[in-house]
Amino acid sequence: MSIYLEISENLQKGKAKAVKELVQKAVDEGLPAKEILEKSLLAGMDEIGERFKNGTVYVPEVLVAARAMKMGFEILVPLLAESGVKASGKVCIGTVQGDLHDIGKNLVKMMMEGKGLEVVDLGNDVPPKTFIDTAIEQNCQVICCSALLTTTMDVMADVVKCAEEAGIRDKVKIMVGGAPVTEEFCKEIGADVYTSDAASAADAAVELCKR
Amino acid sequence: MTNRERAMNILHYKDVDRLPAVHFGYWGELLQEWAQQGKIPAELAVNNWDGNEKDRILDGLIGWDFNWSCTRGANSGLYPRFEEKVLEVLPDGSKRVLNGSGVIERIKPGITSIPAEDDYTLKDREAFETLYKPKMQYTPERVDFEYFRNFNETRDKDRPIGLNLGSVLGNIRDMTSVVGMSYLMYDEDEELFADIIDTYAEMQYQCVKAVLETGAKFDFAHYWEDICFKNGPLLSPEMFDELCAKHYKKRNDLCHEYGIDVISLDCDGVTEKLLPTWFENGVNTMFPIEIGVWGDQFEPARKKYGKGMLGVGGMDKTALRKDKAAVDAEIERIKRLASMGGFIPCPDHRLMPGTKFELVQYYAEEIKKIRL
Numbered sequence: 357m358s359i360y361l362e363i364s365e366n367l368q369k370g371k372a373k374a375v376k377e378l379v380q381k382a383v384d385e386g387l388p389a390k391e392i393l394e395k396s397l398l399a400g401m402d403e404i405g406e407r408f409k410n411g412t413v414y415v416p417e418v419l420v421a422a423r424a425m426k427m428g429f430e431i432l433v434p435l436l437a438e439s440g441v442k443a444s445g446k447v448c449i450g451t452v453q454g455d456l457h458d459i460g461k462n463l464v465k466m467m468m469e470g471k472g473l474e475v476v477d478l479g480n481d482v483p484p485k486t487f488i489d490t491a492i493e494q495n496c497q498v499i500c501c502s503a504l505l506t507t508t509m510d511v512m513a514d515v516v517k518c519a520e521e522a523g524i525r526d527k528v529k530i531m532v533g534g535a536p537v538t539e540e541f542c543k544e545i546g547a548d549v550y551t552s553d554a555a556s557a558a559d560a561a562v563e564l565c566k567r
Numbered sequence: 568m569t570n571r572e573r574a575m576n577i578l579h580y581k582d583v584d585r586l587p588a589v590h591f592g593y594w595g596e597l598l599q600e601w602a603q604q605g606k607i608p609a610e611l612a613v614n615n616w617d618g619n620e621k622d623r624i625l626d627g628l629i630g631w632d633f634n635w636s637c638t639r640g641a642n643s644g645l646y647p648r649f650e651e652k653v654l655e656v657l658p659d660g661s662k663r664v665l666n667g668s669g670v671i672e673r674i675k676p677g678i679t680s681i682p683a684e685d686d687y688t689l690k691d692r693e694a695f696e697t698l699y700k701p702k703m704q705y706t707p708e709r710v711d712f713e714y715f716r717n718f719n720e721t722r723d724k725d726r727p728i729g730l731n732l733g734s735v736l737g738n739i740r741d742m743t744s745v746v747g748m749s750y751l752m753y754d755e756d757e758e759l760f761a762d763i764i765d766t767y768a769e770m771q772y773q774c775v776k777a778v779l780e781t782g783a784k785f786d787f788a789h790y791w792e793d794i795c796f797k798n799g800p801l802l803s804p805e806m807f808d809e810l811c812a813k814h815y816k817k818r819n820d821l822c823h824e825y826g827i828d829v830i831s832l833d834c835d836g837v838t839e840k841l842l843p844t845w846f847e848n849g850v851n852t853m854f855p856i857e858i859g860v861w862g863d864q865f866e867p868a869r870k871k872y873g874k875g876m877l878g879v880g881g882m883d884k885t886a887l888r889k890d891k892a893a894v895d896a897e898i899e900r901i902k903r904l905a906s907m908g909g910f911i912p913c914p915d916h917r918l919m920p921g922t923k924f925e926l927v928q929y930y931a932e933e934i935k936k937i938r939l
Contacts, residue, residue, distance in 0.1 A: 414803045
């Protein structure tokens, strides 16, 4: 079995310690950091994402796989920077103002990072203006808003309005998601994309960043 | 006919004079809103819990018959609970608070909702053995024996009251957070997660047994779980079945021995994939069937499991924020469900801020006009 496959399989089983050791071994053997990232870590997260979308794995499997990816990724970060490898897109993500819940948002972030995107995590209780300022200052192609509560999802409409007022609506795509959010709601507030699960959100963000 | 008879007759496919108007309580913010609007007295907006005196007074103002989530039981949680304390006050005024379950929650001024978890204590075997296991033991102090010995004489005779069966997994989730529970499932100590569940479940079984042995009679028995979300369960159905099925069976078999044949379970989210474990091990009543926010459904479960599958809930509570036409449409829909028998309509979760007081009154009044 190739070391890439071995890393990917351990990642999918959530074996963080093994992933860390194997990534270090791959680096020590002189394998290129970009190749280790793409062929093992991202490949493993891709597989988990697909299985999550298909309903054959659940939240715990995604969380432990993402934890394992992070352990391996930390070893690669300096090497990737040295070799000038860039992310395939940039997204800012946060749970909207009034809402402190971030499990869903964190899942989406993990999945997006697992797709090779750079993610600026704004945390929770994020005011609309912060999403917009961050998108401008950090040149993000996508703003991603999450909400758990029916009482806070309306803040997403304010994010859309705020983007219009700042004159960046045609430059940035706005994604929405979270427990009470629906496709209908997304259309109603004038956001661009709604996805029902974290893996689909990552796929959608990758597509939006290509445009 | 009493509301007790109405409810239990419906759940046993027997005749009733009309549908009861049943609810599942309110978000605290809604009660504050109604108090500010002058719809209810301010004192009813605080310390209003399922089935307590304030809840029953509010039932009278609105026109409800009863709150389904009204149960009695032993103190079957962590005992004693962790001492709550503020660990840190952050510059924006928010606090990090250690709660009674050992979870560190973020509390921010002006934001009141489901707790947001920052960290947790139950991370490894040492924390389990030293901090949690001692709090998961059965002791007689957990049961108010005098109350339960007198229960049949002193209880409300008009409303159904359930025996609180506790929770097989939901409470564990509360102690660890969703993230922590997920990590524990895949801990290097492979037995740890099962040990936690088994220890807690055995204590809860002993609590249920002690209450039943007092001779107290209940109309139904009731679990709280909340282990599903928008896309289904928070863990794989196979793992859930392997870890939890035996505990449901043991507790439910005990209920059956004492003549309780309606066993309901409160789980938010889309519950379909966990229904086999619940139903095959004695849970036969879905509640609250969150159709409005999550799209959970009762009809497919009835089709799959037959008349043995009962339901309480399934009314899209969001209609109560809209208008009479929306409420009428919802009543028409749930009327069809109720006509199948074995189903009591009830808002599909606690009524949320923005719910219109007059629409709730209207709904309760209209539901009571329905003859089956």
